[in-house]
Amino acid sequence: MTLTPAIKKDFLIKLAENSKRQDERKFDEFRKIELETNVVKKAEGSARCKIGNTQVITGIKMDIGEPYPDIPEQGVMTTAAELIPLASPDFEAGPPREDAIELARVVDRGIRESEVIEVDKLCIVPHKKIWMVFIDIHIIDYDGNLFDAASLSALAALMTTKVPIERIKPMLEQEKENKDLIGKYLKDNPKDYPLPMKKPPISCTSVKFNNVVVMDPSLDEEEIAEARLTVATDENNDIRAMQKGLNGSFTTDEVRKVIKASIDNGKKLRKILYNSVGKKNG
Amino acid sequence: MKTDIKLLEKGKRLDGRKPDELRPIKIEAGVLHRAEGSCYLEWGNNKVIAAVYGPREAVPRHTQNPLRAIVNARYNMAAFSVDDRKRPGPDRRSREISKVISEALEHVILVERYPRASIDVNIEVLDAEAGTRCAGLTAAAVALIDAGIPMRDIPVACAAGKIEDTVVLDLGKEEDNYGSADLPIAISPRTGEILLLQMDGHLTLKEFDKALDIAIKGCKKISEIQKKAILEKYQNKKEEK
Amino acid sequence: MTQETRQIVIPSQLLGDIKNKKSGRGTFVENGKIYSEILGVLNDKSEYINVVPLKGIYDPTEKDFIIGVVLEALQSSWLVDINAAYPALLHVNEVPWDVDFGETEKYLNHGDSIMAKILSVDREKKLQITLKDRNLYKIKGGQIIDVEPSKVPRIIGKKGSMISLIKKYTKCRIFVGQNGRIWIEGNDDGVKKVIETIGMIEDQSLSFGLTNKIEELLKKDAKDVH
Numbered sequence: 001m002t003l004t005p006a007i008k009k010d011f012l013i014k015l016a017e018n019s020k021r022q023d024e025r026k027f028d029e030f031r032k033i034e035l036e037t038n039v040v041k042k043a044e045g046s047a048r049c050k051i052g053n054t055q056v057i058t059g060i061k062m063d064i065g066e067p068y069p070d071i072p073e074q075g076v077m078t079t080a081a082e083l084i085p086l087a088s089p090d091f092e093a094g095p096p097r098e099d100a101i102e103l104a105r106v107v108d109r110g111i112r113e114s115e116v117i118e119v120d121k122l123c124i125v126p127h128k129k130i131w132m133v134f135i136d137i138h139i140i141d142y143d144g145n146l147f148d149a150a151s152l153s154a155l156a157a158l159m160t161t162k163v164p165i166e167r168i169k170p171m172l173e174q175e176k177e178n179k180d181l182i183g184k185y186l187k188d189n190p191k192d193y194p195l196p197m198k199k200p201p202i203s204c205t206s207v208k209f210n211n212v213v214v215m216d217p218s219l220d221e222e223e224i225a226e227a228r229l230t231v232a233t234d235e236n237n238d239i240r241a242m243q244k245g246l247n248g249s250f251t252t253d254e255v256r257k258v259i260k261a262s263i264d265n266g267k268k269l270r271k272i273l274y275n276s277v278g279k280k281n282g
Numbered sequence: 283m284k285t286d287i288k289l290l291e292k293g294k295r296l297d298g299r300k301p302d303e304l305r306p307i308k309i310e311a312g313v314l315h316r317a318e319g320s321c322y323l324e325w326g327n328n329k330v331i332a333a334v335y336g337p338r339e340a341v342p343r344h345t346q347n348p349l350r351a352i353v354n355a356r357y358n359m360a361a362f363s364v365d366d367r368k369r370p371g372p373d374r375r376s377r378e379i380s381k382v383i384s385e386a387l388e389h390v391i392l393v394e395r396y397p398r399a400s401i402d403v404n405i406e407v408l409d410a411e412a413g414t415r416c417a418g419l420t421a422a423a424v425a426l427i428d429a430g431i432p433m434r435d436i437p438v439a440c441a442a443g444k445i446e447d448t449v450v451l452d453l454g455k456e457e458d459n460y461g462s463a464d465l466p467i468a469i470s471p472r473t474g475e476i477l478l479l480q481m482d483g484h485l486t487l488k489e490f491d492k493a494l495d496i497a498i499k500g501c502k503k504i505s506e507i508q509k510k511a512i513l514e515k516y517q518n519k520k521e522e523k
Numbered sequence: 524m525t526q527e528t529r530q531i532v533i534p535s536q537l538l539g540d541i542k543n544k545k546s547g548r549g550t551f552v553e554n555g556k557i558y559s560e561i562l563g564v565l566n567d568k569s570e571y572i573n574v575v576p577l578k579g580i581y582d583p584t585e586k587d588f589i590i591g592v593v594l595e596a597l598q599s600s601w602l603v604d605i606n607a608a609y610p611a612l613l614h615v616n617e618v619p620w621d622v623d624f625g626e627t628e629k630y631l632n633h634g635d636s637i638m639a640k641i642l643s644v645d646r647e648k649k650l651q652i653t654l655k656d657r658n659l660y661k662i663k664g665g666q667i668i669d670v671e672p673s674k675v676p677r678i679i680g681k682k683g684s685m686i687s688l689i690k691k692y693t694k695c696r697i698f699v700g701q702n703g704r705i706w707i708e709g710n711d712d713g714v715k716k717v718i719e720t721i722g723m724i725e726d727q728s729l730s731f732g733l734t735n736k737i738e739e740l741l742k743k744d745a746k747d748v749h
Contacts, residue, residue: 082360086406136360399648509533
């Protein structure tokens with residue numbers, strides 16, 4: 001088990017009192033970010049995000065399924081995160097623990113609630129056949145701030161996803177029921193096409209220790225963190241998702257400061273995201 | 283499985299390879315920050331990453347062996363690594379592969395050095411296309427060296443198979459699906475000992491001899507690539523002034 | 524400058540024959556031949572063939588000075604993490620204080636760092652450490668960094684030459700644990716310099732003339748030197 005010596009904690013606190021961080025970053029500064037798309041051929045979409053030494057690979061798979069009865073003409077998305085033992089001496093094999101579940105759900109909310117994926121364009125036969133989008137987040141190196149690395153890689157993967165008509169076509173053509181509707185859908189969409197997406201909100205995560213709040217926590221900072229706050233903002237500087245974690249607390253003033261820093265950094269991260277998927281900003 | 287596709291035509295396979303030709307392989311050592319040792323490997327369209335933690339005290343305590351370290355290899359396929367998304371978590375196939383890989387590695391690691399400890403090897407398949415267990419074991423070996431684990435040899439794996447009555451080396455995707463035999467092996471290249479051997483399909487004794495022979499030859503070629511990858515990582519540091 | 528070549532070897536690499544050499548550290552013998560068992564640097568100048576490891580966790584050796592972090596205070600001992608494959612035990616008899624049964628927490632607790640010495644390593648690799656020696660105590664203040672244990676000899680240098688150099692020019696107090704943990708205390712700039720210098724040594728540990736190079740760099744930045 002990784003144990004943070006008390007001395008390390010004291011040292012980080014002392015630095016923070018002098019407005020410094022161990023790696024000389026400003027309190028609201030991110031580490032170097034690398035974002036690469038199309039890294040897994042088998043996946044319909046994929047991306048690798050590296051923030052500092054933290055590395056996350058997200059793969060998108062799509063398949064045909066049945067819609068939920070209350071939303072019969074909408075596609076379905078699910079998000080799963082795996083903290084695989086590869087990534088840290090403290091990650092154990094086994095069913096996802098709470099941290100993995102929280103991570104997946106926070107990334108999921110940022111995408112689902114902002115309706116980033118245009119799920120009403122993912123219907124093939126109303127009430128019967130829709131597209132399912134599986135977002136699988138694979139943490140492969142843990143060095144602090146999984147939330148933002150996971151979120152960025154998921155968005156980059158989604159924005160480069162192609163709906164796999166060609167792979168699924170043979171199966172669809174074999175269907176005995178709804179031949180007309182399926183036929184029409186395949187006629188309208190004869191080849192693989194980009195997953196219909198809207199502009200996504202960008203998430204930024206901060207942690208608090210000893211009354212100091214820093215953004216994009218390093219591993220050491222995360223280990224002594226008392227509270228954590230993730231804020232997702234969109235291009236209009238509006239807030240789309242938030243999550244506070246750990247058992248410490250924030251003052252309302254701190255929350256407002258974090259929101260402002262998230263908006264500012266959100267802009268920078270959005271630029272990196274758009275560059276990596278080959279779109280122009282805005 | 284049956285198919286109309288011709289797997290072998292005029293001595294050339296679907297991807298243009300000759301019967302005894304390997305797919306392109308790329309190996310890089312020391313790619314992760316947290317792991318003690320790590321390796322990223324591409325083999326045809328396979329992409330695997332291996333990481334080693336340990337030796338560290340084995341937990342839970344009842345798994346400890348007072349005389350030696352236990353080797354826990356864990357092979358896992360990412361949900362997005364295959365055509366039809368795979369549900370996360372180990373299935374029976376992954377658990378079996380984990381077991382045979384652990385056993386192969388145990389033979390070459392000097393486990394008596396670390397009583398009561400465990401050496402944890404994690405293999406993640408990110409992109410899969412036939413031969414992932416061979417790719418995984420080959421990557422794991424490099425990760426173990428990168429972690430400074432003492433070994434008496436560097437294990438390496440490769441598969442041979444049969445398509446259209448011809449024994450071939452390193453089955454590709456269609457060959458794996460529509461071929462008539464699959465023989466993955468792992469060897470200790472210095473001694474020639476066989477550490478992993480599995481077979482399914484149909485081979486005559488003569489075909490088996492041929493398959494084993496070309497698989498071993500394939501292993502030896504890959505062994506050179508492994509060694510080069512390690513030396514490249516550490517030799518370059520030496521040349522820095 | 525003499526150009527000796529530092530040769531990197533890997534497991535299973537043939538290094539020699541027992542007819543002419545003896546098998547030393549990091550090697551094993553099979554059928555009369557000597558092979559490397561680890562990734563390391565070959566040292567075959569003497570009658571022994573040794574391989575000095577480039578990587579690998581700390582291998583606890585009796586009499587080594589190390590920095591430990593307390594995991595748990597037990598009834599009459601403490602369990603201490605020393606960055607090895609196993610935690611070490613520190614018994615109440617091995618500390619300079621008079622500790623009553625069950626009072627261990629008053630002296631050392633989870634997260635405390637200590638400078639200690641390895642007392643014994645038994646066949647099952649059960650480790651005992653002690654604080655009963657000069658300059659061993661509970662650490663207060665300063666900071667601790669982690670380095671590859673295999674780089675420690677280079678950081679200390681021949682007869683302590685490298686570490687003395689660093690101490691002299693940065694005016695910092697430094698304690699190097701054989702287990703890859705280094706404690707540093709001093710003014711902010713000095714500590715920063717120490718960490719930078721150690722980082723450089725880690726990266727270039729195989730180069731020649733490193734001690735001179737480091738001395739030049741430190742001299743350039745130092746204001747005054749005793």
